[in-house]
Amino acid sequence: MADLKILVLVKQTFTTEARIQLDAQGKIVDKGIKYVISPYDEYAVEKAIQMQEAGGGIVRILTVGSDKTLETMRIALAMGAAEAVRVWDPCLETADSQITAQVIAAAMKKVPFDLVLAGKAAVDDQSYEVPARVAGLLGLPLVNAITSLSVSGTTAKVERETDAGKETIEVPLPAVLTAEKGLAEPRYPTLPNIMKAKKKPVQVYGLGDIGLSAAALKPAVQVLGLSTPAPRKGAAIIGGSPQEAVKELVRRLKEEAKVL
Amino acid sequence: MAINRAYVYIEVDAKGVRRTVRQALTAAAVIAPGAEIIAVVASAKGDADAAAASMLKVAKVVQADAAVASSQAAAKAIAQIVKAQGPGVVVFGNTSLGREVAPCLAQELGLPLVPDVTSAQVVGDHVEFVRPIYAGKAMAKVKPLAETFVVTTRANAFLDNNESGAAPVEKATVALTADDQKAKVVSLVQRDTTKIELTEADAIVSGGMGLGKAEGFKQVEALADALRAAVGASRAAVNAGWVDHTQQVGQTGKTVSPTLYVALGISGAIQHQAGMSSSKCIVAVNKDPEAPIFQVADYGIVADLYSVVPLLTEEIKKVK
Ligand SMILES: Cc1cc2nc3c(=O)[nH]c(=O)nc-3n(C[C@H](O)[C@H](O)[C@H](O)COP(=O)(O)OP(=O)(O)OC[C@H]3O[C@@H](n4cnc5c(N)ncnc54)[C@H](O)[C@@H]3O)c2cc1C
Ligand SMILES: Nc1ncnc2c1ncn2[C@@H]1O[C@H](COP(=O)(O)O)[C@@H](O)[C@H]1O
Numbered sequence: 266m267a268d269l270k271i272l273v274l275v276k277q278t279f280t281t282e283a284r285i286q287l288d289a290q291g292k293i294v295d296k297g298i299k300y301v302i303s304p305y306d307e308y309a310v311e312k313a314i315q316m317q318e319a320g321g322g323i324v325r326i327l328t329v330g331s332d333k334t335l336e337t338m339r340i341a342l343a344m345g346a347a348e349a350v351r352v353w354d355p356c357l358e359t360a361d362s363q364i365t366a367q368v369i370a371a372a373m374k375k376v377p378f379d380l381v382l383a384g385k386a387a388v389d390d391q392s393y394e395v396p397a398r399v400a401g402l403l404g405l406p407l408v409n410a411i412t413s414l415s416v417s418g419t420t421a422k423v424e425r426e427t428d429a430g431k432e433t434i435e436v437p438l439p440a441v442l443t444a445e446k447g448l449a450e451p452r453y454p455t456l457p458n459i460m461k462a463k464k465k466p467v468q469v470y471g472l473g474d475i476g477l478s479a480a481a482l483k484p485a486v487q488v489l490g491l492s493t494p495a496p497r498k499g500a501a502i503i504g505g506s507p508q509e510a511v512k513e514l515v516r517r518l519k520e521e522a523k524v525l
Numbered sequence: 526m527a528i529n530r531a532y533v534y535i536e537v538d539a540k541g542v543r544r545t546v547r548q549a550l551t552a553a554a555v556i557a558p559g560a561e562i563i564a565v566v567a568s569a570k571g572d573a574d575a576a577a578a579s580m581l582k583v584a585k586v587v588q589a590d591a592a593v594a595s596s597q598a599a600a601k602a603i604a605q606i607v608k609a610q611g612p613g614v615v616v617f618g619n620t621s622l623g624r625e626v627a628p629c630l631a632q633e634l635g636l637p638l639v640p641d642v643t644s645a646q647v648v649g650d651h652v653e654f655v656r657p658i659y660a661g662k663a664m665a666k667v668k669p670l671a672e673t674f675v676v677t678t679r680a681n682a683f684l685d686n687n688e689s690g691a692a693p694v695e696k697a698t699v700a701l702t703a704d705d706q707k708a709k710v711v712s713l714v715q716r717d718t719t720k721i722e723l724t725e726a727d728a729i730v731s732g733g734m735g736l737g738k739a740e741g742f743k744q745v746e747a748l749a750d751a752l753r754a755a756v757g758a759s760r761a762a763v764n765a766g767w768v769d770h771t772q773q774v775g776q777t778g779k780t781v782s783p784t785l786y787v788a789l790g791i792s793g794a795i796q797h798q799a800g801m802s803s804s805k806c807i808v809a810v811n812k813d814p815e816a817p818i819f820q821v822a823d824y825g826i827v828a829d830l831y832s833v834v835p836l837l838t839e840e841i842k843k844v845k
Pocket of ligand 2: 276386391
């Protein structure tokens with residue numbers, strides 16, 4: 266389809282290098298942690314930009330996030346997205362996936378699109394939930410975890426690897442498709458493009474602008490508390506010659522760990 | 526309020542009902558003690574799947590009487606079955622199919638979804654779940670805010686329910702429109718089911734850059750065969766093109782928690798650790814004594830893996 270309008274759902278997350286620590290109140294300490302576009306969303310952004318470069322059209326990104334997300338949105342813009350839309354209200358600070366999906370679906374009524382790309386999961390909550398709920402709310406078809414995508418006319422052809430095998434799927438547009446690693450290799454934005462991105466439009470909506478209110482957003486789940494896994498002790502190093510070490514390892518796996 | 530009905534979504538592969546389903550059955554009994562457990566079949570090969578499910582220890586099998594060709598269609602079919610049979614929790618294995626159908630169903634029924642849980646506990650009048658977040662770097666205790674809800678269970682977090690039964694199969698009329706089946710599978714190259722799926726494996730042997738070359742994975746495979754284990758890899762090994770990306774373990778790959786995880790020539794970057802550090806027993810072979818993998822391993826051998834792995838494979842063959 267010429268002039269394809271692609272909307273990419275982008276979530277800002279901690280970089281995957283981050284160690285998770287909790288404060289005395291059991292809240293995650295975010296001090297010193299770097300933020301990035303959630304890696305699967307980055308594959309989606311890259312793919313969208315490659316399609317825009319090859320066939321025209323326009324790439325917009327949509328995020329539900331506070332003004333702290335501006336920096337990562339600029340990265341998507343510097344990669345080549347044309348515009349960004351951000352929706353925020355302080356009540357969304359504790360939003361669960363269902364609420365996030367409701368907000369995204371409502372905001373999408375204000376943004377024209379033929380194709381919605383998202384990450385297969387956000388690397389923080391890993392819910393695999395938001396795109397499916399968005400698709401359900403808007404009556405759009407959904408295909409998760411795609412590794413290739415081409416559009417001809419108003420049909421998208423995608424491939425993905427499931428537990429069943431390698432599937433090739435055809436789906437009419439508009440549709441919601443989520444990205445798996447392998448869909449596209451994200452580029453590093455160039456300096457001139459970083460500069461250009463500063464002038465690209467970022468539309469900010471409050472809940473009222475998209476026809477919602479804080480009172481209408483009812484949570485589906487409640488987080489009762491967070492914990493971190495007990496640190497592991499560290500390895501017992503088994504020494505000796507390779508022959509000796511291997512014999513001793515197998516003995517301990519059998520007798521001590523009882524895993525053989 | 527006690528939940529008196531639990532639905533378990535049936536997935537069948539070439540080897541029969543998947544283990545993830547047997548684990549979901551166990552979870553259903555924990556979430557809803559004493560409840561009537563109903564196996565739900567909403568798939569493309571309905572009759573065969575229903576026949577396989579009838580051998581599980583469940584009250585009955587309810588089979589959608591329409592061919593279900595997409596996840597969204599499956600969700601619509603299950604929603605209609607739940608509405609006809611009566612409210613209950615719906616439990617899925619957190620498989621590639623389960624985690625696609627489950628949120629569609631939750632949306633369809635207007636219910637909470639608690640994905641990828643590793644444990645469940647009834648506390649007073651509600652159920653509390655634990656689910657890993659940040660790929661296992663933290664755990665969240667969550668409570669669904671409705672009487673019934675949809676859950677997906679992490680592979681191997683619950684024991685297999687291997688009890689057998691002879692459940693009656695009931696066909697349920699479901700109405701699906703063309704709109705519900707927009708996404709069409711035009712071809713499927715089946716997975717080699719002789720290979721164990723990573724997330725379901727009891728044992729995993731993973732290789733990293735320390736193998737030095739693609740052929741190095743032959744050593745990994747030989748050890749894996751001896752252990753009847755699945756083969757995993759670090760992202761660097763995947764990026765080098767040595768193995769398929771579906772074998773990547775870690776924050777942007779698969780999260781695994783097998784009984785035994787063997788890391789060969791893997792440094793143990795935090796993203797890799799995130800995906801495997803909840804394994805029961807971890808063995809690492811690395812020539813660098815400072816490699817971070819030794820901080821999470823239970824047993825380590827500091828050596829050139831090529832001098833160790835062939836011997837280890839032979840030694841394992843003797844005891845397995
Ligand atoms: C956004 C993002 C997401 C990521 N997600 C993941 C993920 O999901 N999974 C993942 O694994 N990584 C992930 N990574 C990459 C991660 O940071 C590491 O780069 C990667 O895990 C390193 O792989 P490796 O251990 O195989 O290689 P290296 O770090 O190069 O380690 C090789 C190890 O082999 C040892 N070695 C070398 N030769 C021998 C020998 N002959 N015998 C024995 N030992 C030997 C070395 O001492 C070294 O410790 C991610 C990175 C980013 C930025
Ligand atoms: N706050 C958000 N803003 C925009 N997109 C989001 C947001 N949360 C989730 N998504 C999208 O939904 C995908 C799956 O997220 P999740 O369901 O949380 O695992 C992400 O990869 C994003 O593409």
